[in-house]
Amino acid sequence: MASSIVIVGAGPVGLLLALRLAQSSLPVTILEALPEIANSPRAMAYLPVAVAELARAGILDECRRRGTAGRKICWRRLDGGVIAEMERVGVVREKEEEKEGEGEGEGDRDGQGEAEYENLVLGQQVLAEIILKRLEGLKGVRVLFGKKVVEVLQRGEGSAEGSVVVVTQSSDGEERFEAAYVVGADGGRSSVRKLIGVEWEGFTWPEQLVATNVYYPFDKYGYYDANFICDKDHWALIAKVTKDGMWRVSYGEPGHLSYDELKQRQPMKYNALFPGPKPLDYTLTMWSPYKIHQRCAATFRVGRVLLAGDAAHLCNPFGGLGLTSGLLDAGALADSLIARLHGTASDAILDVYAATRRAVFKDVVDPMSAANKLRLHAYDGDVDSLGDSDGFLQLVKSATREEKGRMMVEGVRGLRVDMRGFLEEAVAGVE
Numbered sequence: 500m501a502s503s504i505v506i507v508g509a510g511p512v513g514l515l516l517a518l519r520l521a522q523s524s525l526p527v528t529i530l531e532a533l534p535e536i537a538n539s540p541r542a543m544a545y546l547p548v549a550v551a552e553l554a555r556a557g558i559l560d561e562c563r564r565r566g567t568a569g570r571k572i573c574w575r576r577l578d579g580g581v582i583a584e585m586e587r588v589g590v591v592r593e594k595e596e597e598k599e600g601e602g603e604g605e606g607d608r609d610g611q612g613e614a615e616y617e618n619l620v621l622g623q624q625v626l627a628e629i630i631l632k633r634l635e636g637l638k639g640v641r642v643l644f645g646k647k648v649v650e651v652l653q654r655g656e657g658s659a660e661g662s663v664v665v666v667t668q669s670s671d672g673e674e675r676f677e678a679a680y681v682v683g684a685d686g687g688r689s690s691v692r693k694l695i696g697v698e699w700e701g702f703t704w705p706e707q708l709v710a711t712n713v714y715y716p717f718d719k720y721g722y723y724d725a726n727f728i729c730d731k732d733h734w735a736l737i738a739k740v741t742k743d744g745m746w747r748v749s750y751g752e753p754g755h756l757s758y759d760e761l762k763q764r765q766p767m768k769y770n771a772l773f774p775g776p777k778p779l780d781y782t783l784t785m786w787s788p789y790k791i792h793q794r795c796a797a798t799f800r801v802g803r804v805l806l807a808g809d810a811a812h813l814c815n816p817f818g819g820l821g822l823t824s825g826l827l828d829a830g831a832l833a834d835s836l837i838a839r840l841h842g843t844a845s846d847a848i849l850d851v852y853a854a855t856r857r858a859v860f861k862d863v864v865d866p867m868s869a870a871n872k873l874r875l876h877a878y879d880g881d882v883d884s885l886g887d888s889d890g891f892l893q894l895v896k897s898a899t900r901e902e903k904g905r906m907m908v909e910g911v912r913g914l915r916v917d918m919r920g921f922l923e924e925a926v927a928g929v930e
């Protein structure tokens with residue numbers, strides 16, 4: 500059996516998976532359709548449970564240097580009044596013992612220390628760049644840009660000698676790459692998922708989202724690191740992205756509006772959402788509309804092909820659960836493939852990956868992220884009563900400062916699957 504792995508997609512999920520595999524001396528090829536890493540305003544906030552995965556891959560120190568922590572969040576009315584707030588407090592232990600070069604840098608190798616981590620705020624393209632740079636020095640790694648995957652062929656299904664061939668198209672013409680396993684980490688519109696015939700269950704929301712990056716002094720008006728604006732018409736997230744004063748303002752818009760109509764409405768939306776005197780003085784640096792979805796692949800595995808990240812599941816971005824879940828997929832899949840290809844687990848470990856990660860999405864991420872969005876605009880009655888009628892906000896309001904701090908960590912602990920339990924107990928038998 501070939502021992503190499505092909506990963507389709509150089510998004511943060513594919514790259515993190517590749518880094519973990521390469522650190523375990525497994526040969527890995529990444530095939531990316533674009534000529535370089537995508538640079539659209541998407542993920543910026545990662546929850547502590549996913550930050551632990553960055554520590555396991557030995558890149559957290561660098562991520563911290565380039566990002567911020569995002570400690571204080573709140574839910575506000577459109578006039579700026581705070582409905583409820585929480586802050587990450589308590590002791591933080593974030594130590595990485597990195598070995599440079601090919602070594603594994605894993606300050607929290609067992610992944611059990613996520614309670615000790617803070618949120619991380621960092622643009623996902625910066626995260627991708629950090630991982631890409633780290634991959635450059637590692638043996639057996641190829642990252643090939645401009646290669647669009649158009650075909651996936653499974654050979655000798657079920658046999659130990661089986662393999663998968665991936666066909667790409669590029670300016671070099673058609674090329675073939677053979678691997679023991681292929682991972683589709685190629686985003687929400689995943690070609691791999693379509694090519695292996697997996698159904699894309701769920702729905703698209705009737706609203707759309709406009710994500711913008713803007714320089715504006717929200718700090719001056721008492722805005723916290725992340726501010727959810729609850730309002731039936733002007734619901735939004737206003738969150739600090741960089742230390743030099745760039746903020747992400749993402750707001751909801753009716754689904755029927757065209758690209759041009761959305762663009763035209765941007766100054767009106769800012770006028771409604773921003774504190775401070777008018778006319779507003781701001782510098783808009785990025786503007787991008789997105790459809791928003793709650794969707795999940797019917798299975799995360801078909802034969803030797805596995806799905807991870809947005810290719811496997813999509814949720815609306817309120818609450819930072821999308822890439823957070825994707826990074827946790829990457830961690831669990833890395834553990835599973837390493838055990839499988841180093842001969843310490845049978846092929847069944849990959850079924851466990853597929854079933855457990857799918858269950859996490861269906862049971863935790865999907866309902867939690869949907870509630871995060873609906874809380875902003877679909878509440879009953881007046882926004883002033885939201886803090887008393889919404890169970891989650893009630894909890895936030897009644898908790899002590901320390902309890903809130905723990906909630907920010909423990910409320911999302913269920914997103915992680917520790918594959919070690921399955922390796923040791925369920926499928927330790929090697930074929």
Ligand SMILES: Cc1cc2nc3c(=O)[nH]c(=O)nc-3n(C[C@H](O)[C@H](O)[C@H](O)COP(=O)(O)OP(=O)(O)OC[C@H]3O[C@@H](n4cnc5c(N)ncnc54)[C@H](O)[C@@H]3O)c2cc1C
Pocket residue numbers: 507508509510511512513530531532533537540541542543544545623646647648649684685686687688689690691708710749789807808809810816818819820821822823824825
């Ligand atoms: C506005 C917005 C804000 C968000 N904010 C957050 C947040 O704060 N926190 C959070 O956790 N999540 C957030 N998300 C979600 C997050 O952006 C995604 O979960 C994340 O991008 C998924 O990473 P990925 O690597 O799985 O896929 P992607 O980042 O989509 O990468 C997939 C890659 O595959 C490539 N590809 C596609 N097809 C092919 C093919 N046929 N052949 C080769 N390559 C291919 C693509 O070019 C792309 O580079 C947000 C999303 C949006 C839209």
